[in-house]
Amino acid sequence: MQRRHVMNQINVIQLPLFSLLSFLLSCSQKTTPVERGISSQTLLIANQTEPQDLDPHIVTGVPEFHIMEALFEGLVIAEPKELQPVPGVARSWDLAADGLTWTFHLRNDAVWSNGDRVTAGDFRFSYQRILSPNLGSEYAYMHFCIEGAEAYNKGTITDFSKVGVDALDDTTLVMRLCRPTPYFLSLLAHHSFFPVHPATILKFGKIDTRGTVWTRPENFTGNGPFRLAAWEINRIIAVKKSETYWDRSSVRLREIDFFPIDNQQTEERSFRTGGVHVTANLAPGKIEWYRANRPEALRTDPYLGTYFYVVNVTKPPLDDPAVRRALSLAVDRAAIVRHILKGGQPPATCYTPPGTGGYHADSAVRFDTTEAKRLLAKAGYGPGGRSFPAVELLYNTSETHHTVAQAVQQMWKRHLGIEVTLVNQEWKVYLASKQRGRFGIARMGWIGDYNDPMTFLDMWVKDGGNNNSGWSHTRYDSLIAVAAATSDREARFAAFREAEALLLDEMPIVPVYFYTNVYLLHPAVKGWDPNLLNIHNYKYVYLEK
Amino acid sequence: MTTRRTERTGGATGGSLRRDGMRRFARNRIAVGGCLFLAVMAALSLCAPVVAPYAYDAQDLSLGATFASGKHWLGTDILGRDLFTRILYGGRVTFAVGVCATLVSVLIGVAWGSIAGWAGGKTDTVMMRFVDIAYAFPFTIFVIILMVFFERSLLLLFMAIGAVEWLTMARIVRGQVMALRQREFVEVAIGLGLSRTRIVLRHILPNIAGPVIVYATLTIPAVMLLEAFLSFLGLGVQPPASSWGILIREGAESMEEYPWLLVFPGILLSATLFSLNFIGDGLRDAFDPRTTRE
Numbered sequence: 079m080q081r082r083h084v085m086n087q088i089n090v091i092q093l094p095l096f097s098l099l100s101f102l103l104s105c106s107q108k109t110t111p112v113e114r115g116i117s118s119q120t121l122l123i124a125n126q127t128e129p130q131d132l133d134p135h136i137v138t139g140v141p142e143f144h145i146m147e148a149l150f151e152g153l154v155i156a157e158p159k160e161l162q163p164v165p166g167v168a169r170s171w172d173l174a175a176d177g178l179t180w181t182f183h184l185r186n187d188a189v190w191s192n193g194d195r196v197t198a199g200d201f202r203f204s205y206q207r208i209l210s211p212n213l214g215s216e217y218a219y220m221h222f223c224i225e226g227a228e229a230y231n232k233g234t235i236t237d238f239s240k241v242g243v244d245a246l247d248d249t250t251l252v253m254r255l256c257r258p259t260p261y262f263l264s265l266l267a268h269h270s271f272f273p274v275h276p277a278t279i280l281k282f283g284k285i286d287t288r289g290t291v292w293t294r295p296e297n298f299t300g301n302g303p304f305r306l307a308a309w310e311i312n313r314i315i316a317v318k319k320s321e322t323y324w325d326r327s328s329v330r331l332r333e334i335d336f337f338p339i340d341n342q343q344t345e346e347r348s349f350r351t352g353g354v355h356v357t358a359n360l361a362p363g364k365i366e367w368y369r370a371n372r373p374e375a376l377r378t379d380p381y382l383g384t385y386f387y388v389v390n391v392t393k394p395p396l397d398d399p400a401v402r403r404a405l406s407l408a409v410d411r412a413a414i415v416r417h418i419l420k421g422g423q424p425p426a427t428c429y430t431p432p433g434t435g436g437y438h439a440d441s442a443v444r445f446d447t448t449e450a451k452r453l454l455a456k457a458g459y460g461p462g463g464r465s466f467p468a469v470e471l472l473y474n475t476s477e478t479h480h481t482v483a484q485a486v487q488q489m490w491k492r493h494l495g496i497e498v499t500l501v502n503q504e505w506k507v508y509l510a511s512k513q514r515g516r517f518g519i520a521r522m523g524w525i526g527d528y529n530d531p532m533t534f535l536d537m538w539v540k541d542g543g544n545n546n547s548g549w550s551h552t553r554y555d556s557l558i559a560v561a562a563a564t565s566d567r568e569a570r571f572a573a574f575r576e577a578e579a580l581l582l583d584e585m586p587i588v589p590v591y592f593y594t595n596v597y598l599l600h601p602a603v604k605g606w607d608p609n610l611l612n613i614h615n616y617k618y619v620y621l622e623k
Numbered sequence: 624m625t626t627r628r629t630e631r632t633g634g635a636t637g638g639s640l641r642r643d644g645m646r647r648f649a650r651n652r653i654a655v656g657g658c659l660f661l662a663v664m665a666a667l668s669l670c671a672p673v674v675a676p677y678a679y680d681a682q683d684l685s686l687g688a689t690f691a692s693g694k695h696w697l698g699t700d701i702l703g704r705d706l707f708t709r710i711l712y713g714g715r716v717t718f719a720v721g722v723c724a725t726l727v728s729v730l731i732g733v734a735w736g737s738i739a740g741w742a743g744g745k746t747d748t749v750m751m752r753f754v755d756i757a758y759a760f761p762f763t764i765f766v767i768i769l770m771v772f773f774e775r776s777l778l779l780l781f782m783a784i785g786a787v788e789w790l791t792m793a794r795i796v797r798g799q800v801m802a803l804r805q806r807e808f809v810e811v812a813i814g815l816g817l818s819r820t821r822i823v824l825r826h827i828l829p830n831i832a833g834p835v836i837v838y839a840t841l842t843i844p845a846v847m848l849l850e851a852f853l854s855f856l857g858l859g860v861q862p863p864a865s866s867w868g869i870l871i872r873e874g875a876e877s878m879e880e881y882p883w884l885l886v887f888p889g890i891l892l893s894a895t896l897f898s899l900n901f902i903g904d905g906l907r908d909a910f911d912p913r914t915t916r917e
Binding site: 343364367410413414416417418477480484485487491499500 | 684688703879
């Protein structure tokens with residue numbers, strides 16, 4: 079999942095106006111929205127940005143994911159503490175002896191918000207939809223472990239009955255995989271595996287029409303613990319407890335309001351004045367204050383993600399691995415996390431966050447200026463050599479990225495004598511520049527989609543959808559294929575370890591630090607367990623004084 | 624003193640007019656104070672590499688943001704950079720933008736306005752309608768488009784701001800030229816058979832110098848504010864270089880944790896803008912022949 083820190087520009091007019099308004103509000107009313115929410119079981123969430131859409135097969139970002147969790151339910155759901163798969167729409171499941179054929183038994187009482195039953199056929203329809211080439215879903219590759227899925231998505235087969243998804247009857251769904259996938263059940267909790275209501279989709283377009291109005295509140299059909307009640311662009315998305323959800327007796331929240339607040343200062347102020355129960359982030363400068371004054375509200379959860387710089391290896395002088403290694407060696411990661419981020423982030427020692435699915439890569443990233451200078455001199459730059467050509471460092475507009483980039487810029491200047499130019503672009507422009515290779519070095523963040531090293535390592539194969547570095551290596555690709563083909567843990571991890579060592583030797587990426595999730599949470603919010611993927615299934619969440 | 628209505632027709636009487644103006648200006652204490660303040664700031668900024676105690680991009684991450692102390696007179700920012708140094712270096716950009724963009728706007732505005740005002744008729748209509756259209760065009764969007772399409776550079780920033788700031792100047796100059804055209808001394812000059820270029824350059828322009836200078840001093844603060852605004856949007860100079868606009872933007876982002884990062888650059892920018900406005904007012908009072916004085 080692509081990680082964005084959203085724009086942090088302060089609107090000159092909005093800011094004083096907002097402070098004034100919130101001040102007036104706090105004067106005129108005795109109770110805050112947060113307090114009223116606690117008595118009425120209404121959870122108020124600061125959710126970064128206006129979502130791209132509410133279609134589980136289209137969206138890719140973290141903010142959208144938080145809304146999807148309320149509106150839909152997959153075959154399995156992730157239990158909130160350890161993220162183990164527990165029954166969702168599927169009551170139970172079996173894996174055949176071949177390790178490839180999964181049979182899911184769906185519950186009888188799972189219904190859509192319009193009263194229709196959720197059937198195995200609906201799931202088959204949904205998987206056909208996300209794999210349709212015309213839908214152009216960015217997450218179609220998550221399904222490629224299913225037999226024939228990749229060929230169907232690439233258009234080499236057009237008959238979906240050749241894809242390994244069969245609905246034997248209304249409650250029996252069989253899926254045949256093309257390779258043993260140890261994390262398959264975790265995949266099913268991801269929103270790309272959520273079902274959509276076929277009749278609703280077909281009412282507003284074809285199976286593979288993108289961006290129809292089916293996601294408008296008046297048309298919306300979901301099967302999650304909540305139903306879509308209101309969607310006002312740039313103001314609020316409100317979901318209310320569903321009266322048709324099979325497990326409605328366990329749902330304790332009556333309503334969840336998602337507010338698109340894309341400024342870290344604003345959401346913090348809103349939290350402080352009783353506007354929201356949960357924020358998405360906390361600006362590094364505020365961490366100290368909360369640690370000292372309101373430690374009960376500050377949360378620093380482990381988060382399965384890496385912050386790194388991706389290097390465009392097609393652009394000289396970055397095409398020289400020695401140069402890339404020198405750049406990496408000159409980054410003082412410990413100083414960045416300790417003095418700038420202050421949120422307990424571990425400095426990167428490798429690329430995959432340690433402990434991902436039990437996997438630990440060998441430490442291969444360090445800070446060593448002498449070695450960095452030596453490598454750069456060997457590559458022919460620096461004192462006595464050629465002067466280093468102009469290189470641009472690209473990042474999406476955000477206070478944190480800006481500060482980190484300036485620190486890195488200065489480290490390269492001080493230790494290597496290299497001048498880089500900083501370029502910041504708005505999120506969508508930045509994504510486009512990255513996709514088209516119009517960058518020298520670009521900041522990236524990658525959050526695991528499931529708890530397995532594969533989610534980090536399979537993106538660097540040749541022509542991988544998210545591999546913008548232009549780098550590829552046949553040995554790397556074959557190691558990832560080896561890891562994908564086996565279910566033996568030792569063999570997989572050995573392949574991953576070798577692949578990652580190769581990646582960090584070639585260095586198309588410069589890892590900087592591993593994320594922690596730093597945010598504010600009102601103490602009255604219960605059942606909001608810290609977990610690696612920042613998944614909080616709202617049916618376990620409630621409010622209590 | 625009676626109101627002067629004498630026009631300059633050459634160098635002969637101009638000196639005394641100018642001397643009078645200077646005398647009046649020198650008596651205006653606020654304006655002189657503004658001049659002094661600006662001179663000190665400009666000198667400090669210009670000599671930044673000598674005066675500044677640190678390098679403008681030298682970081683001390685372990686120090687972080689600290690309040691003013693003996694070592695760092697105005698404190699340090701989040702990356703541990705000395706704020707005083709950064710203000711001096713930022714002042715260079717801010718002053719350079721102010722002066723250069725104003726010069727660009729004066730050049731275009733005076734040329735455009737005097738041609739339109741002198742030619743009159745259809746030429747005037749076409750040229751001034753163009754100004755009207757350009758007025759109606761949202762200038763921020765224009766600058767942003769320029770910044771997006773061309774390589775970002777300081778020169779482009781000067782040009783872009785100058786290119787949107789000349790419109791008012793053109794109008795003022797046109798009005799002045801049209802009024803002067805009807806005057807006897809111009810008619811005499813025409814009667815003597817002087818070329819049009821010579822009349823405009825030698826006889827008209829010196830007479831409108833007063834309003835032009837006055838308006839130019841008022842343009843400088845407008846331009847500085849515009850640069851601050853563009854930097855606020857991330858379109859100005861690029862890091863690690865800074866301008867006062869950038870310092871204020873970054874200060875505003877952390878004004879609750881580290882208020883001094885906003886307060887110090889804010890005070891300096893305000894003081895500079897006030898000074899420029901006082902000087903502009905003083906110059907207008909001193910030189911504009913139409914202002915009535917006791």
